[in-house]
Amino acid sequence: MFELLLIMLERLGLIVMLAFIATRMRFFRDMLSPSELTRKQEYTAILFFGAFGIVGTYSGITFQAEPFLLQRLTTDVYNTEAIANFRVIGVVLAGLFGGYRVGAAAGVIAGGHRMMLGGFTGFACGIATIAAGIFAAWFRSRNPGVISKPLHVFAIGAAAEMMQMGLIVLLARPFTEALALVQHIALPMILANGIGCALFLLIIQSVAKEKEKAAAMQAQKVLRIAEQTLVHLKSGLTPQSATNVCSILYKELNLKGTEVKSADLTLSRIGENSDFLVTESLNSRDKVIGTVNFYFHSQITSLEKETLTGLANLLSSQLELGEADKLYKFAKDAEINALQAQINPHFLFNTLNTVISLVRINPEKARTALRALSKFIRQNLQSTTVSTNTLADEIEHIKSYLSIEQIRFEDRINVSYHIDDSCLHSKLPALTLQPIVENAVKHGFSEKISQCRLHITVEDSNDNVFLYIEDNGSGINEERLKTLASNIEESTDGNGIALYNINKRLEMTFGSDYGLQFKSQPDSGMSVYFKIPKVL
Structure with a gap:
C-alpha cells in the first residue's frame, strides 16, 4: 500500500x-471568467475535463489484486487487473x-473510456466516474x-474516490478479488x-489572482x-x-501605431498600421465627435479590450469637460463664468x-458611488450652461457630492440639513454651495479620524435667505480668517481660490453686502455663512 501511494504521488x-x-491557455482562462458558461464554453469544458479524466486513467498504475503486482505503465487491462488512477480529478x-451538464458529460467521456479498457472493475469504475461528476455538481x-x-x-475528491471504492465492492466480480483490491488501493x-x-483548485485560484492583478494594473x-x-x-x-x-x-500602451480622427479627417497619427486594430469612439453630449484607432503588435485579450473602452470613456468625459470650459468662456459675463469654470479633476x-477598490469587496456600494x-457630473455639466441655479438645484448638487x-x-x-422649503426657489450663482462643502470636507476633516x-442650514429672513455651512x-486661526476670501490662497490642489471665487461672484451678482462671512477657531470647527435675496 505504501509503495502504491508513493508511485501515485509521483504520478500526481x-x-x-x-x-x-x-491554465496558461486562453480558452481555459476564458472558460473560468463568467459566472455562467455559454453553450460553446460548456462544450469546451466537457471535452477538456473529459480528456483530462482519460489522461488521469492512462497515468495510473495497473496491477493485480491477488497476488498484488504493480505495473508502472498502463497498457492493456486484463480481466484480472485494475487501475489505480487520477480520473476522478478532472471529472x-x-x-x-x-x-450538472458538464460534470455528467465529462464523466461519461472519462467513464466510458474506462469501461472500454476492460478489467474486472471496468464497469464499476465507469459508473463511479459519472457519479463523481454529478456528486461534485x-x-x-x-x-x-x-x-x-x-x-x-x-x-x-476524497469522497468521490470513496464512492468509487464502494461501487467496486458492490458491482465488481469476483467479490473476493474486488474486496482485496479495495483493501490495497x-x-x-x-x-x-x-x-x-x-x-488543481489552487492552480485555478492562482489564475484568478493573476487576472485580478492584471485588471488592477x-x-x-x-x-x-x-x-x-x-x-x-x-x-x-x-x-x-x-x-x-x-x-x-x-508610449503608455506600447502600441505599433495610433491615430485620432474627427469625422473623416485624421487629426494626428503616430506609428504604423497593423492587423490588430481596435477602434473606440469619442463622444461629447451623446454625440460621436471622433474616433481613436489603436494598432497593436499582436492579438489583445478581452481584458485589454475592456480597458480600451474604459479609457475612451474617460477621454470622452475630458472632452465634455473641455466643452464645458468653452461654454463658460462664451457666456455673457466673462469674469463670473471664468470663475465658475473651476473644476477639480x-x-x-x-x-x-x-x-x-470597492468593486471586489462591496459591489453594491461601488454601484451606489457610480450612480x-x-x-x-451631470449636475456639474448642466451648471456650465447657466449663470445661476435655484437653491433647490444647489442643495441636490451637494447631496450628490x-x-x-x-x-x-x-x-x-x-x-444634517435644516432647510426652509419656502426658500428653495431663490437663485444664486451656479456652483456656489458645493465648493464650500468640499472645502469643509477636504480641509476641515483632513486630520479628523471620526465624528x-x-x-447645512437654509433660513427664511424677511427679504433675504441666510445659508450656513x-x-x-480643524478650523483656522484668526490671522488667516481675516484674509480668507479676500485674497487668493496659494494651494497645490487648486482649491485655494475656491472661496475667493465664490465670494467675488456673490458680490458681483448681488452687491458687496452679500459676500461670504466666517467664524472659526483652531480645533473648534468652522462656519461659513452668507445671504442671498429671497424670490417670492
Missing part, C-alpha cells in the same frame, strides 16, 4: 504539470466549475462558495485524488493616461491636442479609485 506531479499548462473539477449547487476552499475540494487513491483536486494605467491627457483635451479635439494624446497613448480620479458620481464623500470616508461623515459632523473640523 505529471497531472499537476498538465493542469498548470492548461470532479468539471462538476464543480461547470455544473450537486455539492457546488448546495455550497456555491466551495470552489474557493481547497480543503473542501480535497474532501469532495483505497487509502492511496483517496489521498492522491483528494490532494490532486485541491492542487490596467486600471492604474488608464488613470495615469487620463491624468496626462486631461490638460490637452480641455482645449477640445484639435490637431494639437490629438497629437499630444496620440503621443501619450503610443482630482475629485473624479479619487472617486474612480474608490470605486475600483452618485454620474448624477454629480456628500454621498460620494461619505462612501470614500467609510461613513465617518455625519451630515466628522457637517450641518458648519463643520466640527
